[in-house]
Amino acid sequence: MAIDFGAVTTIQTPRGPLQGRFHHAPGNMAGVIWVGGFDGGFDGPADAIFGDLAEDLLPFGISSLRLDYRIKTSPGIVEEAAYDVLHGIAFLVAQGITDVGLVGHSFGAAVVITAGVASPHVKTVVSLSAQTAGAQGVRNLAPKSILLVHGTEDIRLSPQLSQWLYQQAREPKKLVLLEGARHSLRQSREELRTLVREWLVKELADSSHSARKRQ
Numbered sequence: 001m002a003i004d005f006g007a008v009t010t011i012q013t014p015r016g017p018l019q020g021r022f023h024h025a026p027g028n029m030a031g032v033i034w035v036g037g038f039d040g041g042f043d044g045p046a047d048a049i050f051g052d053l054a055e056d057l058l059p060f061g062i063s064s065l066r067l068d069y070r071i072k073t074s075p076g077i078v079e080e081a082a083y084d085v086l087h088g089i090a091f092l093v094a095q096g097i098t099d100v101g102l103v104g105h106s107f108g109a110a111v112v113i114t115a116g117v118a119s120p121h122v123k124t125v126v127s128l129s130a131q132t133a134g135a136q137g138v139r140n141l142a143p144k145s146i147l148l149v150h151g152t153e154d155i156r157l158s159p160q161l162s163q164w165l166y167q168q169a170r171e172p173k174k175l176v177l178l179e180g181a182r183h184s185l186r187q188s189r190e191e192l193r194t195l196v197r198e199w200l201v202k203e204l205a206d207s208s209h210s211a212r213k214r215q
Contacts, residue, residue, distance in 0.1 A: 006020075006021030006022055006023045006042070006051065006054060006064070006066060007021065007022045007023075007024070008020075008021065009021065009022040009065070009091070011087055011088065011090075011091045013070075013083070013084070013087045015070060015080075015083065016070050017070070018067060018068070018069075018070060018084055018087060018088065019067075019068045020042075020065050020066060020067045020068065020088065020091070021042050021051075021054075021065070021066040022063070022064070022065050023054040023055065023057075023058060023063055023064040023065075023066075024063050024095070025057075025058050025060075025061050025062055025063045027061075027096075028061045028062065028063055028096075028097060029096065029097055029098050029099055030061060030062045030063070030097065030099045030100075030101075030204040031062060031063040031064065031065065031092040031095075031097035031099070031100050031101070032054070032057065032062060032063070032064045032065070032100070032101040032102070032103060032200055032204075033064075033065045033066075033067055033085055033088045033089065033092070033100065033101075033102050033103070033112075034050040034053070034054065034064060034065070034066045034067065034103045034104075035067050035069070035081065035084075035085060035102075035103070035104045035105070035108040035111055035112060036050075036104075036105050036106070036107075036108050037076070037105055037106040037107045037108055038069075038072060038073065038074050038075065038076030038106070038107040039072050039074075040068045040069040040072045041068060042066040042067075042068055043066075044066075044103075044105055045105045045106070045128060045129065045183075045184045045185050045186065046184055046185045046186045046188075046189040046192055046193075047184075047186050047189060049185075049189060049192065049193060049196075050064075050066050050103075051066065052193060053103075053193060053196055053197060054066060056193070056197050057197065057200060057201070060201050062101075062200065062201070062204055063092070063095070063097055065088050065091065065092060067084060067085065067088045069081050069084055070084055075107070075133070076107040076111075078107070078110050078111055078114055078133070078134030078135075079114070079134075081107070081108070081111040082111050082114040082115040082118065085102065085111060085112060085115035086115055086118060086119060089115070089119050089121050089122070092121075093121060098121055099121065099123050099204055099206070100119070100121045100122050100123065101122070101123060101124045101125070101126065101200050101203060101204055102115060102116050102122055102124075102125045102126070103125075103126040103128065103196065103200075104125075104126070104127060104128065104130075105128040105129055105185075106128070106129050106130070106131060106156075106157065106183065107131055108128075109127035109128055109129065109130030109131065109135065110130065110131050110132070110133060110134035110135035111134070112125050112126070112127065113125055113127060113130075113134075113135045113137060113138050113141060113146070113165075114134060114135070114137055116141055116144055116146075117137045117138075117140045117141050122144055123144060123145070123203055123204060124144060124145045124146070124147070124199070124200070124203035124204070125141060125144065125145070125146045125147070126146075126147045126149070126196055126199060126200070127146060127147065127148045127149065127162065127165065128149050128150075128185060128192075129149070129150055129151065129154055129156075129157055129162075129183050129184075129185060130148065130150065130157065130161055130162050130165055131157050131161060132161045132164060132165060135165060136168070138165050138168050138169045139168045139169060139170065141169060141170070142169070142170035142171065142172070142173075143172070145172040145173065145174075145203055146169050146172075146173050146174075147173075147174050147176070147195075147196075147199045148162045148165055148166050148169075148173070148174070148175045148176070149162070149175075149176045149177075149178065149185070149192065149195065149196075150162035150163075150175075150176075150177055150178070150181075151177070151178050151180070151181025151182050151183065151185050151187065151188065152177050152178065152179050152180060152181065153180055153181060153182045153187075154181070154182055154183045155182065155183070156182075156183040157183060159177055162175060162177075163175065174199075176195060178191060178192065
């Protein structure tokens with residue numbers, strides 16, 4: 001199990017409090033919000049990869065907020081979870097973070113696509129093992145970029161779902177199918193970690209670089 005890094009953070013919303021773990025890169029302008037499946041939590045797929053990736057990004061001047069949903073039902077309510085992410089974005093903006101990446105797994109992929117369309121602060125979205133329910137807005141995400149990642153052996157949500165989302169999305173976009181990986185993507189954990197880290201560093205480079213120049 002990954003070490004649970006990040007300061008415990010409570011975000012107040014009109015619909016109730018949100019819990020998060022905030023990894024702060026002081027003086028930065030770039031940040032990432034991480035959300036999981038319908039059951040929430042801070043850790044994410046692939047053996048709790050979110051905490052490791054949040055720490056990986058700090059040297060690049062990129063903060064992270066690992067967010068837990070207020071409502072955890074099956075099936076999840078995309079609109080309510082997207083509301084949570086939008087309040088997470090508002091929290092980051094209050095810290096001076098104006099350029100945001102969103103990462104979501106499974107149900108959370110639909111959530112970050114929905115929130116990504118709605119927020120002008122979002123620069124890129126990373127979709128992991130996506131469902132398509134609630135994600136039809138992907139066609140409206142551009143000019144924000146999207147990375148779609150899916151395991152070829154996912155028997156819970158077929159990789160064809162991410163392929164469909166890729167077809168619907170406009171450029172800039174990228175689809176990566178991880179050979180042999182299942183829904184959690186743990187079979188390709190290190191490849192996934194490198195892929196997501198490098199994508200976020202590249203897509204948020206302008207704001208993270210300007211932050212480091214000011215230090």
